[in-house]
Amino acid sequence: MKRNLKQQFGQRLTVLRKARGISQEDLAFLLDVSVETVSHIERGIHGPRFDLLEDIARTLGVEPRELFDFQEV
Template sequence: MPDPITPRLAELRRQFGLRLRELREGHGLTQERLGELAGVDRKTINRIENGMYSPHLDKVFQIADALSVPPKDLFEWDGVASRP
């Protein structure tokens, strides 16, 4: 059984998911279309956006490419990059 995530990690997952949703919607994409462009399942996009799944780095790169944004853009929210 996987280790439970800490509250901090849960919050970072939530923020990452919200940022992904913001970028996806800003590009006028559905979860399904983004999944097709990124080569991942729509359910995976949904789980990331809802903070239920932490994507591997390769998936982050695929999603960034599909959105035509630098990967770092996925890690910036409220105008500030995620920091400890």
């Protein structure tokens, strides 16, 4: 089954977050969003807003385009 863009993004976010040893709770705190929001993004239920994309990239120490590097997922 082919994953849609939200699912691919969510899986990529999960990989990057875990590689940095950050929990969903910690990421939610750092981004000033709910844990439910992070969970929904990682599960591909919702996609992040553009301003949140910038915050995610900054928090994880990556360029925004790296959030969409699905080749490693």
